Amino acid sequence: MPAVTDDLLALPANTDPYPLLRDLRDSDPVHWSEPHRAWLITRYDDVSAAFQNKALSSDRVRPLLAARAGRPATTTVLSLMSDWMVVSDPPAHTRLRKLAAGAFKGQRIAGMTEMITRIVDEHIDAFLTEPGPQDLIERVAYPLPAIVIATMLGAPPEDRDRFRDWSDELALVAFGTGGAARAERHERALRGLIEMQTYFGALxxxxxxxxxxxxxSALMARDGSDGLSDDELVAMCALLLFAGHETTTNSIANSVLALLRHPDHLDRLRQEPELIGPAVEELLRFDGPIKVLxxxxxxETQIQGRTIAPGQRVHLVLAAANRDPEKFTDPDVLDLGRSPNPHVAFGKGIHACIGAQLARMETRIALARVVARMPGLALAGEPQWKASLASRSLEALPVRCSP
Incomplete structure (x- = not known):
């Protein structure tokens, strides 16, 4: 067993989880964690195989409902989330994903390039007019996906701030840390969810x-009895809002931070802008937006000789798998030209992120424009990480941009 703590929410591990994850992967890659009451799976091959293991269910919200009976706000929030595509198994998942896939066709996403570039440039323009240190998340990384999602769903642009607020409330539940603040988080999330459902229902x-x-409109275009019901459409809108906003914000912010801490790589990207595609893939591997699924x-199932029993939880630690030396050469080294790069930042198999193409596009465009238009960009303080088990997300990214 490793001599280090296995609490991924402890301050050192939350700030920089990679030394702890390396120790777990090397010494106890299928590790029972008492702090999390779950198995931590940290090797790339084991995580990859787990995505295909039918003993490990994505339908992970419903079991919590019975366990948390008697907590009205909590059970209501979980009930509203329990029909989301990402927390369902086949055949329900198969049907929902098939219906959603039509709205995520490559041609539709590719056609958004000009719009995303315009949004990024507008926010960089505003950033550059303000002197002194600013938060790059608040000014660029945070609003971009909210505006994109609002536009994609046909919502009025002026409603984008409401989208951001609802996404934040959902994140309190999905990525929260538990403890004494749980009831308050769920009360806040419940208010936001009810407001959001009403809004999307009207839309x-x-x-x-x-x-x-x-x-x-594309989601509801399928004819026949197999189409999405109005309740399913509302649930799909909520999922797209939450998954698309949180993940993309983290991807952009973490990528900028990694480049600022590796100025030679930042300079290389400025000199070789055509490298942006593989660079984003490497940044997703190096410090991706999601730590744990x-x-x-x-x-009952077996992983590396350990018996995993029904009713237990398994944490697939993507952050550890993406730095496994058995899969990646020099995994703790940032290499913008790394190839091949089979990271699992967006999952794998039937539950691979359906919006990965859009998230990649937003991150590529945002990062390319920041690199090209902000040559004097530098950190203006030490970034602070949110205390979250699942999400790898910054509270803020303080930067300054000299001429």
Missing amino acids: VEQRRRDPGDDML NRWVVS
Whole structure:
């Protein structure tokens, strides 16, 4: 067993989880963690195989409902999230993903390049007019995905701040740390969820009457009894908002921070802008937006000789798998030209992130424009990380940009 703590929320591990994850992967790659009451799976091959293991269920919200009976706010929030595609198994997941896939066609996403570039440039323009240190997350990385998602769903642009607020409330539950603040978090999330459901319900009704070129209209375009119901459309909108906003914000912010801490790589990217594609893949591997994906054990299974029992939880530690030396040469070294680069930052298999292409595009464009237009960019303080088990996310990214 490793001599180090296995609490991923302890301050040193939350700030820099990679030394702890390296020790776990080397000494006890299938590790029972008492602090998390879950198995921590840290080797790349084991994580990759776990995505295909039918004993490990993505339907991980429903089991919590019974365990948390008697907590009205908590159970209501979990009930609203329990039908999301990402927390369902086949056949429900198969049907929902097939219906959603039409809205995420490559041609539709590729056609958003000009819009995303314009949004990024508008925010960089505003950033550059303000003197002194500023938060790059608040000014660029945070608003971009909210605006993109609002536009994709055909919502009025002025509603984008509401989208951001709802995404934050959902993140309190999905990525929260537990403890004494849990009840307060769920009360806040419940208020946000009810408001969001009402909003999306009205938007669905409007698009039923007057369909457009937006993604919501595409989601409801399928004829026949197999189409998405209004409740499923509302749930899909909520999922797209939450998953698309949090992950993309983290991807952009973490990538900028990694480059600022590796100025030689930042200079290389300025000199070789055509490297942006593989650079983003490497930055996703090096310090990606999600540390942990959760699974619920529905039947006994064996991983590396350890017996995993039904009713237990498994944490697939993506951050550890993406730095496994058995899969990646010099895994703790940032290499913008790394190839091949089979990272699992967006998952794998049937539950691979359906919006990965969009997240990659937003990150590539945002990073390329920041690098090209902000040559004097530098850290203006030590960034602080949010205390989160699942998400690798910064509280703020203080920077300054000299002429």
